[in-house]
């Protein structure tokens with residue numbers, strides 16, 4: 001495993017649309033391992049492949065309940081109920097803003113063995129799923145911020 005360099009805002013790769021993964025090979029598995037290691041090292045709750053410069057539909061999430069690997073994730077359901085809460089991004093360090101997200105989502109994806117599964121997330125997990133899937137379409141949370149939060153005033 002190896003740490004990968006996290007691309008930051010301004011890097012064009014973050015604004016591109018990612019391609020579907022057709023085949024899960026050794027390179028894909030190494031990428032997933034590296035993404036998990038990079039996410040944990042950076043203290044993030046999620047990381048999407050374009051954030052390490054790879055334009056494939058892969059993301060990893062851990063909201064404190066263990067690692068979740070999503071290949072070709074697709075949102076198949078979202079609640080009408082929305083929640084506004086603070087959000088940040090490893091590619092936009094030091095910035096935090098309030099974003100509206102569905103309270104609950106259901107996402108369909110492949111796991112690292114290529115098996116299809118669905119995952120239901122509420123609260124923080126729903127937020128992380130939406131945030132990471134947005135990355136795969138070149139969307140950053142700053143596109144959706146309602147109000148920025150001044151982090152300095154809290155220290």
Ligand code: ZN
Nearest residue numbers: 088089090091
């Ligand atoms: Zn992000």
